[in-house]
Amino acid sequence: MKPETSLLKNTAHINALENEAIYIFREVAAQFEKPVLLFSGGKDSITLVRLAQKAFWPAKIPFPLMHIDTGHNFPETIEFRDRLVEELGLELIVRNVQDSIDQGKVKEESGRYSSRNSLQTTTLLDAIEEFKFDACIGGARRDEEKARAKERIFSVRDDFGQWDERNQRPELFDMLNGQIELGQNVRVFPISNWTELDVWSYIEKEQIEIPSIYFAHKRKVFLRDGLIWSHSEYVFQEEDEEVLERMVRFRTVGDMSCTAAVFSEATDIESVVQEIRDSTISERGARIDDKRSEAAMEKRKQQGYF
Amino acid sequence: MEVLKIATAGSVDDGKSTLIGRLLYDTKSLTIDKLEAIEKRSKKNGYDYLDFSLATDGLVAEREQGITIDVAHIYFSTATKSYIIADTPGHVEYTRNMVTGASTSQAAIILIDARKGVIEQTNRHFFINNLLRVKEVVVAINKMDLVDFSEERYSEIKSDFEELMAKRDYEDQKITFIPVSALKGDNVVNKSQNTPWYKGETLLEHLEGLDLAAVSNVGTPRFPVQYVIRPKTDEHHDFRGFAGKVYGGELSVGDEVVALPSQTRSKIKEIFFYDKKYETAARRSSVTITLEDEINLSRGDMLVKAGDLPTIEKQFTATISWMDSEKLTTGKKYVVQHGINKVLAKVDNIHHKINPDYSGIEKNVDGLGMNDIAQVTFKLNKPIFYDKFKNHRTNGSFILIDTQSNNTVGAGFVQ
Numbered sequence: 001m002k003p004e005t006s007l008l009k010n011t012a013h014i015n016a017l018e019n020e021a022i023y024i025f026r027e028v029a030a031q032f033e034k035p036v037l038l039f040s041g042g043k044d045s046i047t048l049v050r051l052a053q054k055a056f057w058p059a060k061i062p063f064p065l066m067h068i069d070t071g072h073n074f075p076e077t078i079e080f081r082d083r084l085v086e087e088l089g090l091e092l093i094v095r096n097v098q099d100s101i102d103q104g105k106v107k108e109e110s111g112r113y114s115s116r117n118s119l120q121t122t123t124l125l126d127a128i129e130e131f132k133f134d135a136c137i138g139g140a141r142r143d144e145e146k147a148r149a150k151e152r153i154f155s156v157r158d159d160f161g162q163w164d165e166r167n168q169r170p171e172l173f174d175m176l177n178g179q180i181e182l183g184q185n186v187r188v189f190p191i192s193n194w195t196e197l198d199v200w201s202y203i204e205k206e207q208i209e210i211p212s213i214y215f216a217h218k219r220k221v222f223l224r225d226g227l228i229w230s231h232s233e234y235v236f237q238e239e240d241e242e243v244l245e246r247m248v249r250f251r252t253v254g255d256m257s258c259t260a261a262v263f264s265e266a267t268d269i270e271s272v273v274q275e276i277r278d279s280t281i282s283e284r285g286a287r288i289d290d291k292r293s294e295a296a297m298e299k300r301k302q303q304g305y306f
Numbered sequence: 307m308e309v310l311k312i313a314t315a316g317s318v319d320d321g322k323s324t325l326i327g328r329l330l331y332d333t334k335s336l337t338i339d340k341l342e343a344i345e346k347r348s349k350k351n352g353y354d355y356l357d358f359s360l361a362t363d364g365l366v367a368e369r370e371q372g373i374t375i376d377v378a379h380i381y382f383s384t385a386t387k388s389y390i391i392a393d394t395p396g397h398v399e400y401t402r403n404m405v406t407g408a409s410t411s412q413a414a415i416i417l418i419d420a421r422k423g424v425i426e427q428t429n430r431h432f433f434i435n436n437l438l439r440v441k442e443v444v445v446a447i448n449k450m451d452l453v454d455f456s457e458e459r460y461s462e463i464k465s466d467f468e469e470l471m472a473k474r475d476y477e478d479q480k481i482t483f484i485p486v487s488a489l490k491g492d493n494v495v496n497k498s499q500n501t502p503w504y505k506g507e508t509l510l511e512h513l514e515g516l517d518l519a520a521v522s523n524v525g526t527p528r529f530p531v532q533y534v535i536r537p538k539t540d541e542h543h544d545f546r547g548f549a550g551k552v553y554g555g556e557l558s559v560g561d562e563v564v565a566l567p568s569q570t571r572s573k574i575k576e577i578f579f580y581d582k583k584y585e586t587a588a589r590r591s592s593v594t595i596t597l598e599d600e601i602n603l604s605r606g607d608m609l610v611k612a613g614d615l616p617t618i619e620k621q622f623t624a625t626i627s628w629m630d631s632e633k634l635t636t637g638k639k640y641v642v643q644h645g646i647n648k649v650l651a652k653v654d655n656i657h658h659k660i661n662p663d664y665s666g667i668e669k670n671v672d673g674l675g676m677n678d679i680a681q682v683t684f685k686l687n688k689p690i691f692y693d694k695f696k697n698h699r700t701n702g703s704f705i706l707i708d709t710q711s712n713n714t715v716g717a718g719f720v721q
Contacts, residue, residue, distance in 0.1 A: 022592035023551050059539075170717075171406065172405070172714065173703050175703075175704070179707055197383075
């Protein structure tokens, strides 16, 4: 019975966040020529899709979704992505990191910590240029990571896609200034002010469907550096690293090689919300890409990561 | 449960980031991995205590230099409230940063270093909170551990601050003094054993007790049309909805409304939030409204209740806070963004500069530099529909955008 009380407690706050996000979506549609919603199939971008539906109903979402596919995704996520797009009648653009590798623009990492996550930036920037997108809507939240806590809701990027963290536009009241020069683009974060728990509470409240990997399931994993890694052809594994079968779930969904699992018995949304509420580890505590250095996210953002 | 937005103000090294870090730590909002990172970094920096500012200083340069460069937004919640704290930097660009942080906040925390007392910058911090009509101000007298938790010192600072309070022009503001040590945790979340003479609440107790309705500045209903929704599908062929956010008061089905600027009258037919219909749209809800009559409305127009019109003018005088290194001068043109409406504006007259330390005004100025605050008249190419800032925080404020750089270069409050 715990989830019901948790939801009731959160209702006014969640409503305020929802209304704010809808307002931001409408600003994007009104101020930009070619917006796109960056869609990974994770819970945050799924939440964005629901918010966008609400913002424009009864009209359709007036921009396409785009997935920068690392090729090393959880198959459950891709299945989910394709079903969602079909059910809602949305337009989906997919651009593949593999193509950037084949073109020699980026080099596949090798070894123990190899991941395709940071390679996404090049594919993303190429796609922005290809389609001339002037606004890219993303599901980043300020509570996720300390460099993200510094970013604006309308975050201007130069024509190299770069974030100049020391020269950001002041953002006052709730007025969003989307004026940019040709070649620049704006990264837009409608759920900036949401926390991980807010997103989960919203998914629970709205009964939004999410990929199965967010719920506890049996999976082949191995342990390294105190993190639970997926056993997969995409993830480098030493011979002495033993494969175990455990009940796990994922708190965040990215490239398989940078997303660690957590032990969990939470098989439904109510128990997931409770688990997040009780957790003493942050969401990105299980992101292997953030563990590379204290400034991993800041550096990626400077290069054009979303 | 609602969300309370708070802005902090203080000079460099007054301990703003440390105070926020302490709030997070003592409310158990810091997760183990974040705490471990703080421990590791504190050790690396050679400190013999945990440096909580590391929880909020998110940029490499900030951690290296030990200062806050740009505003960070920090989130935590208790059983009663959700909090968003804008941790604003205290150095050189304080005025513009403070205005930015305070623009979305209902409450402010002004930090004072107990060793230094009320300094010139404290005047500025208080001045900005007055200018922005922030109703709830907490004066946190910090670093009490460094003055032996002296009641005498606390009273001295409090009475100095009370002298400042006599100078403000915005009386509708509640001010609370709390002696704290952010570093040691006295009176932040937990009551301090070191200040038996202090009978008041801790900082968190005080924030928890705030009544959100009382600290918000509401005003009458204004509905700027943000986006026109015309699906043109078989199912909704004739649907023509006006999407926007309700500012001030509330709007209900059947309300007689006036569309601005045309001044055409109509009635609210339906209020939608997503696919559900509602009788009433509360303040700050992002709804879609349909009207009884087919009237022409587009983005930037506004719906208001009949008999409650704002000022409709092609010029206005405002207090502005200038935020750009390029000077503002008479005759220059800018974009005024008033809510979601954009018009072209010319600087008609800079009446005077206002010293943000209560030391008076400066007349005959020919331009404004970064962090200047001044009284300015603008002429507009099209009328806007505004209220005075003191009556309506949303419909009485605007931003200025440079037509060349597209940067947000100023914030304004209509007189």
